[in-house]
Amino acid sequence: MATVPAEYALGLAAVLFALGLTGVLVRRNMVYVLMSIEVMLNAAGMAFIAAGYRWAEPDGQVMFVFILSLAAAEVSVALAVIFRFFHRTGTLDVDKASSLKG
Amino acid sequence: MILVWAVVIPLLGGLAAWLSGRLGSAFPRWVSLSALALDLVLLLTLLDGGPAGSRWLAEIRIEWIPVIGAGIHLAADGLSLALALLTAFLGMAAVAASWSGIRERTGFFHLCLMSVIAGVMGAFLSLDLLLFYVFWELMLVPMFFMVAVWGREGRYRAALRFFIFTQAGSLLMLASILGLYFVHGTETGRYSFDYADLLGTPMGLATEFWLMLGFLAAFAVKLPAIPFHTWLPEAHSEAPTGGSVVLAGLLLKTGAYGMIRFLFPLFPDAAATIAPVVHVLAVVGIIYGAVLALGQTDLKRLIAYTSISHMGFVLLGIFAWEGLALNGALVLMVCHGASTGALFIIAGAVEERTHTLDIGRMGGFWSSAPKMGGAALFFALASLGLPGLGNFIGEFLVLLGSFRVNAAAAVFAALGLIASAVYSLWIIQKVFHGPAPPEAGIADIGGREAATLASMAAVLLWLGLFPGPFFERTGIGTAASMPTGSEIEREAVTGVAGRIGREKSGRPPGLARHGAGEGPEEMRGRQQGK
Amino acid sequence: MKEFLWLIPALPLAGSILLAALGRSIPARVSAAIGGGTVGLSALAVLAAGVDFMSAPPPEGFHVQGLWTWVDLGWFRAGAALRLDALSLTMAAVVTFTAFLILVYSAEFMEGDEGYSRFFAYMDLFVAAMLVLVLADDLLFLYLGWEGVGLCSYLLIGFWYREANNGYAARKAFIMTRAGDTAFVIGIILLAASFGTLDITAVMEGAASEWQGGRLAAAAALLVLAGALGKSAQAPLQTWLPDAMAGPTPVSALIHAATMVAAGVYIIARTHVLFALAPWVMDLVAALGAATLLISAFSALVQHDLKRSLAYSTMGQVGFMFLALGVGSWQAAIFHFMTHAFFKALLFLSAGAVIISLGGEHDMRRMGGLRSRLPLAFWTFLAGAASLSALPLVTAGYYSKDLILEGALAGGGTLLWGAGIIGAFVTALYAFRMVFLVFFGEAGADVKRRTGLKAALPLVALSALSLLAGFFGVPSFLEAVLPASQAAPPVGHRWAGILSSLVPLLGAAAACLLYLGKRGIVERLAGSGPGAVLHRFLGSGWGFDWLYERLFVRPYQLAARAGRADIIDAPYAGAVRLAERLNGLLVKTQSGQVRRYAAGMALGALLALGAMVFI
Known part of the structure; x- marks a missing residue:
């Protein structure tokens, strides 16, 4: 089977990360921001997979599982916070969550 | 051991006052008053003289933090004893002044007051630089609370300015203390904060200069010296009366004391270099304070500016570093504490009765309160330097001593005498003279106020007419030039200061000392050439 | 006799203190008796001293009674001592006798005034201070009397304190004489710094032997002259005297006619050695x-x-x-x-x-x-x-x-x-x-x-x-x-x-x-144009008041009022404003906007990464 250069996978991870970051910075709906964060997390995971593939080590896969569980926990907490926020203010606009300003 | 008690009794008294405040708001006053009276009596026992052969009237050294070379080293010579006695005395006056003015949280107030007294006392008595710094800081925070909690309308801002100004100076002093500590340690291999060890530390002029500036910063802000004085008018006018008495009477003197005890002996050459500049600042302060005093409409603020003017004289006397000028500065410190403290007490009494300090709304109080008017007149005359009262002796000796060192500065400083007449009589005119007010007028001073004011008047009369015993016990060295640290040690002896000046030369002063045709210009040239 | 010299100033002083303490509780007659009586006794003491002096003249022409050592410190010594010689005897005699007669007169003049005993207390204090002035053997002690009479002059000019104008006149007198007094003090300091003592005999001898050159003597004499000009209301320090008439007439008689205004004459006579050493200063004295x-x-x-x-x-x-x-x-x-x-x-x-x-x-x-x-x-x-x-x-x-x-x-x-x-x-x-x-x-x-x-x-x-x-x-x-x-x-x-x-x-x-x-000529002169101007000019004391008002009083008051807010505070207030502005700027980064925070983090991470890779 033809080996895929690890650089391509890293490149894909980078593109995915950038897309995710853009989504965090640009989108105003909290749920979409959350989804973008998930994309970023997965991109990071992909980078790890690519590295594991490059060095033929299982550590890359291990890190991905790690990140997955982390992401799951974080998403549940984040969704709970979003629920409370929506309950309080009736909107999902991230820009409205700014009462901690100086 | 007495010295330790001198510092600890106010602290314990403060705690006791705070606790007794739970029982009733009258108790803290009595507790404080008795503690300070006890303190005063204890300190008076030191007047008898100290162990022979020692320059200190009392000294004690206790181990504290030997690892870094810091010990509890307390000592009193004539200078510190005079100021320590003033501390106890004015502390009692402050308690008396706050008798009826402070109504809420009296226990806490007296805790703050006594802590400040303890801090001041410790600052006057400690010879270990770290300990001195601890007491220096101890004076600050309770004073901040006194102004911020029990003061008048602008109290918070005034307290904050006071705190930031003095803290800035103190931090620079801390930097200098640590600098001196390390320089001494690297030069001699012995790391110590002790005053006796640090005297005569070998260091280059540049290092000495920068270290001296740190100390000067702290003391110049406290004194206050122009242009670092702007915290004072607000702090004095917004503080409660007892706070003003302690501020004007004691805290300002700690700056002056620090200059005499630490700044000059530790950094003699650097101090000599900067002295002419400080002379100019002192003279500017004398005149600036006096002129601005006239323009104030708030009575306490007016008195605060007069403080700046008087402390200008003290600063001139200290930086002339001449025997007579130093003694004059000391007398002036004590008398200024008494006279300005008394004026603040009278201002506080007026405020209690009329609920205003705006002199535009006062006038004609002499008819209804002649005793208060008479007292105010007496202290106003002291303030303007009437001969027969202590302030004149102080100012005259400062001018006489500094005339030999910097004649021009002395002549310009003398102009402050004219300006002081202008503002002192202005106070009397606006507050007590003039047409009688249409309402019933104000109540005259009662027994307690009268007793406080009478004791201060007695001090002024005593120092004005018979300062002999005072100089005998507290005279500082009469070295007529700017000697090095070791010379200071030799010459700065209590008690025999005046006689040393004569014994050293072996001839009576006056005619025999100077050659024919020699005038002050020639004398000054010879002095500065060392 | 010289043992009792101290009685001469002490008697009126005692009278003054007694009246100050008890004045309100004793009847008016007793106040007047104490006030006038103590001065009368003092006059008798002067008389006795004079008789004794003239019948058995002391060897050097003067008696000295030392009272106490005032200041004795290092190279300087000032003592409180009284001296009786022909000059001080003459002065003391005139002062006490005139004062006694004026006080007897005041007993009737001030009748009914509510400050009756206060008046006599002040007058006695004045007489005591004046006697200290003329009898002092030491320049610092003399200065005590000098300022003392200035103080009493202030108190007595402004005696009827309810009238603000009286207070103004009193302050004008005091401040003007203070200006002269300050010059006098500088002169005293010059003498003290040169000779280490202020004993009059010692100072005069010292000046005569050491200050032949004249420059220092002239300086000292000039400064003493300035003090004398103030107290004696001579040009250019004379404008306070006409306003001082605001006080009760006996005050004008005693202080502003007979005694205090002659203090300047006395001091120049007393220190005539100094003046003789500086001929041009004497010319100035005569010219003024x-x-x-x-x-x-x-x-x-x-x-x-x-x-x-x-x-x-x-x-x-x-x-x-x-x-x-x-x-x-x-x-x-x-x-x-x-x-x-x-x-x-x-x-x-x-x-x-x-x-x-x-x-x-x-x-x-x-x-x-x-x-x-x-x-x-x-x-x-x-x-x-x-x-x-x-x-x-x-x-x-x-x-x-x-x-x-x-x-x-x-x-x-x-x-x-x-x-x-x-x-x-x-x-x-x-x-x-x-x-x-x-x-x-x-x-x-x-x-x-x-x-x-x-x-x-x-x-x-x-x-x-x-x-x-x-x-x-x-x-x-x-x-x-x-x-x-x-x-x-x-x-x-x-x-x-x-x-x-x-x-x-x-x-x-x-x-x-x-x-x-008929006074016709005078009225026509005063009525004519130039005559009226001249009339006003002369009447205002040749315009000195006008000049001093513009030269000293107004600028001083202007400076005081302008400085009310204390311009030296400007840098500190400026520092406060700078801190506030900086705060205003920096606080904008705390917008509370999550997305901006995220953007900041991303940017920072990028920069850090770049720095790590390239530097």
């Missing part, structure tokens, strides 16, 4: 004396207020004394001081009798024709005016003024003598102007009160002294302390002497012409 004499004489001529006219008169007569001092006629100056004390006190007291009798009327234009209704006041005032004008032979003023003019011609030259002659002429002119305006002519205000015995006796006593004191032989008495002038009388001095004797008569005659009867 002559200038003040002329300024005040012409100002007195146009005053409407009786007391103000007398104040300008005092200024002028003290100018005569300064003139004498400046030409080296020390004895003549002190002689004139004595006669002046008597006749000026007399003039003020009888003026006071007139004012009180008319119910408080000061304006001479509203008086007139009182000759028959107030005979005692008339005759005593006339005696005083005659002595002031120095009418020949019968008045004491003649002898002292003649001595001065003689000395001025011999020691100072024709210019100064001429100024003196003109001054004498105008003095006689305004003196008799007052007599004619008040006592002759048409009746003005009505008499409301008669003069009582307590007021009358001092008036009579002072009249006698004003006429007879010329025969007291004071100048020769002072020989031991104040050397006679060495100047030789110039050619033609006999004619000059005759002229100076006739000038007062001429002045009186001119006054008769101008003021007795």
